[in-house]
């Protein structure tokens with residue numbers, strides 16, 4: 001059985017590494033330099049970095065210089081998220097050298113463009129399915145964007161390679177992942193799923209690992225690492241097979 005991939009998160013707002021609660025603008029706790037955080041996760045043995053431009057996601061500007069600096073400094077694979085919604089932002093994101101990008105709002109608001117870029121870029125494109133209940137949320141998780149399962153069926157048919165599934169109610173809360181949601185999504189798609197939001201303990205990571213046979217490929221970990229609930233070294237050991 002393949003081991004669960006871990007993706008430590010660096011969410012960037014106004015040039016700083018931050019964590020939000022429920023992804024809400026204004027709920028930031030700041031954790032300093034995004035580059036220092038990313039280098040720390042890399043040194044600790046991460047194989048992936050989940051890097052988010054929150055200003056681009058919220059439409060309050062962007063952190064392109066910081067994102068490029070961090071991506072350029074990484075020897076590990078980078079998954080880039082936040083505000084990638086058209087050709088220009090996609091080209092800029094891919095030009096950083098990241099391994100793949102997450103599209104969120106665009107998958108809800110620009111389905112034809114998303115089908116086109118999935119066809120062009122294959123597994124360099126993942127779609128973030130960010131939900132409250134089973135309702136998708138776009139524009140930095142501030143607006144409803146349709147039904148999870150209808151959108152998933154459409155994206156599957158278009159050849160989407162992978163989904164990053166976030167229960168917004170759990171995100172940044174240290175309340176544990178929504179394992180039921182992950183199971184439900186895995187039951188209706190054969191594409192790999194990356195779990196995001198709520199991880200609070202090594203037991204949470206072990207519980208997500210048990211879903212690898214059902215299709216969960218990875219888990220994003222943010223707040224728990226910054227809050228020092230465990231170290232990344234401990235997390236990597238917990239999911240090693």
Ligand SMILES: O=C(O)c1ccccc1NCC(=O)[C@H](O)[C@H](O)COP(=O)(O)O
Pocket residue numbers: 009010011019020023024050052054057081082083104128140141166170171172173174196197198199220221222223224
């Ligand atoms: O990813 C986005 O585009 C995004 C947009 C708006 C608000 C938050 C967004 N992402 C947050 C993350 O990806 C978190 O880093 C991740 O879910 C980790 O959550 P947690 O482990 O609960 O801190």
